[in-house]
Amino acid sequence: YYELLKSRILVSGDGAGEFLNWLLSRKVTGKEPDQITYTIMCQSDGGVVDDLLVYTVPEGYLLVVNAANKDKDLVHIGDSVRLFSDRFGVAATEINYEDLSPAYAQVAVQGPRSLDFMLKAGALLGLDDEGVEALTTLKRFRSLNLPAVDEEGPPLIISRTGYTGEDGYEVYGSARLIIALWDFLTIEGCVPCGLGSRDALRLEAGLPLYGHEMSAEINPLDADLDFFVKFDRPFQGDGMVKTRKIVRLVNPGRKIPRDGYPVFHGDDEVGYVTSGGFSPTLGKGIANALVRMEVPADVKELGVTIRGKKIMFDVVENYLEK
Numbered sequence: 001y002y003e004l005l006k007s008r009i010l011v012s013g014d015g016a017g018e019f020l021n022w023l024l025s026r027k028v029t030g031k032e033p034d035q036i037t038y039t040i041m042c043q044s045d046g047g048v049v050d051d052l053l054v055y056t057v058p059e060g061y062l063l064v065v066n067a068a069n070k071d072k073d074l075v076h077i078g079d080s081v082r083l084f085s086d087r088f089g090v091a092a093t094e095i096n097y098e099d100l101s102p103a104y105a106q107v108a109v110q111g112p113r114s115l116d117f118m119l120k121a122g123a124l125l126g127l128d129d130e131g132v133e134a135l136t137t138l139k140r141f142r143s144l145n146l147p148a149v150d151e152e153g154p155p156l157i158i159s160r161t162g163y164t165g166e167d168g169y170e171v172y173g174s175a176r177l178i179i180a181l182w183d184f185l186t187i188e189g190c191v192p193c194g195l196g197s198r199d200a201l202r203l204e205a206g207l208p209l210y211g212h213e214m215s216a217e218i219n220p221l222d223a224d225l226d227f228f229v230k231f232d233r234p235f236q237g238d239g240m241v242k243t244r245k246i247v248r249l250v251n252p253g254r255k256i257p258r259d260g261y262p263v264f265h266g267d268d269e270v271g272y273v274t275s276g277g278f279s280p281t282l283g284k285g286i287a288n289a290l291v292r293m294e295v296p297a298d299v300k301e302l303g304v305t306i307r308g309k310k311i312m313f314d315v316v317e318n319y320l321e322k
Contacts, residue, residue: 007070007101008172009077012060015094020054020061022088023080023236025220025229028054028061036141036159040228041076046219046240049076051210053161055143062100062157066210074099080236103154105178109190110168110201117190118158118169124184125149125156125171138169150174164198165205203275203286204319206248212259212275213246213288222246222290244271247295249287249302249313254278256285257304257313263289264303264310270295273304279319286319 011020017029025040033056041049050069055062065073077097085092109117115136118125122132126149134144135158143159153174162168171181186192199209208214214223221229221242231238249257257276262269271291279286287304295302303310 006064006106007067007073007099008104009063009065009070009074010057010060010098010100011063011077011095012098013094013096015090016060016096018088018090019081019084019095022084022234023077024052024054025235025237027230027233028056031056032142034142034144036143036161038141038161038228040214040220040225041073042219042235042237042240043076043216044236046221046237047216048210048214048218048220048223049073049216051208051214053159055157055159057145057155057157060096067101069210070099070101083236100154103174104172105175106170106172107178107182107185108162108168108170109185110162110164110193111166114162114166114168117185117188120188121181121184124177124181125158148174149177153177163207164201165207166201199275200277200280203277203288204279204281206288206318208246208288209275213290218244218274218290243293244290245293245295246274247271247289247291247299247302248316248319249273249289249304250279250282250316250319251285251304251311251313254284255304255306255311257287257306257311261287262305263291264305265291265295265299270302282319285313287313 021027021029026037028037037054039054040051043049050065050073053064081092081095118135138160140160143157146156148155157172159170208223219240221240222244224246256278257273259273259276261273263271271289273287273289276287299315301312302315304313
């Protein structure tokens with residue numbers, strides 16, 4: 001399902017690494033060549049422009065961004081190049097950025113049998129014995145940079161990140177290759193799935209989503225993404241302050257909360273649901289909610305207004321404990 005959800009931007013040039021270290025909430029330099037960095041691109045006030053993955057490729061750094069945000073991401077990067085150049089004296093000509101989305105398509109294989117299906121597709125992906133071994137031993141948040149399978153296509157990239165709470169692999173290549181891979185996997189019994197499946201799985205795993213747990217109005221600290229924000233050097237948005245927090249809610253019955261529903265601690269409205277839905281695993285309604293810091297850390301229940309009635313939800317560390 002991923003091939004329509006992600007876009008790719010190449011940032012290159014002598015100043016690319018230094019620029020990205022300032023543009024993003026985590027440094028991208030000094031990593032292993034196959035290491036993938038999950039990071040956040042912020043506005044000057046700390047609001048989130050987008051969350052993304054950064055791959056190191058021979059040409060520079062490949063930014064995998066949310067497709068719906070790609071155009072505004074490109075505008076933000078362009079504005080930031082000029083700001084960075086003025087502020088730090090790095091020539092703008094040393095930083096290049098290019099939209100590579102038309103050159104690449106992508107498909108993600110997710111689930112406990114994902115490696116089995118990837119190995120079945122080894123010949124289609126042009127993997128020799130060494131490539132199969134590299135795929136089999138590939139660690140989480142690492143990638144393989146491989147030769148193009150199509151003569152006119154881009155280099156092949158296989159990574160292991162996933163966004164479903166399960167194991168998973170992503171394949172980047174030409175549209176022709178990705179269509180052939182999709183058809184092959186489907187014939188082999190890999191079940192196609194879409195946004196509804198992805199959203200249910202990532203919510204059960206407690207994972208944030210742009211436009212829900214983070215946005216121009218919700219900074220990474222509010223979204224409890226502190227781990228992915230490193231204040232060890234200046235970066236755009238480094239003045240952000242945490243004023244809210246994310247809590248996870250489970251209904252003891254089957255009431256389903258939806259995005260935007262108000263959340264109460266006693267009679268006080270303290271926040272709202274950022275993501276909500278029905279958990280197929282639990283058979284219950286679950287939600288992420290953004291609430292004020294004043295909500296006690298040890299609170300056991302919070303109310304959610306559903307169709308005009310306040311319904312009590314259990315507050316949990318993770319959904320699978322219920």
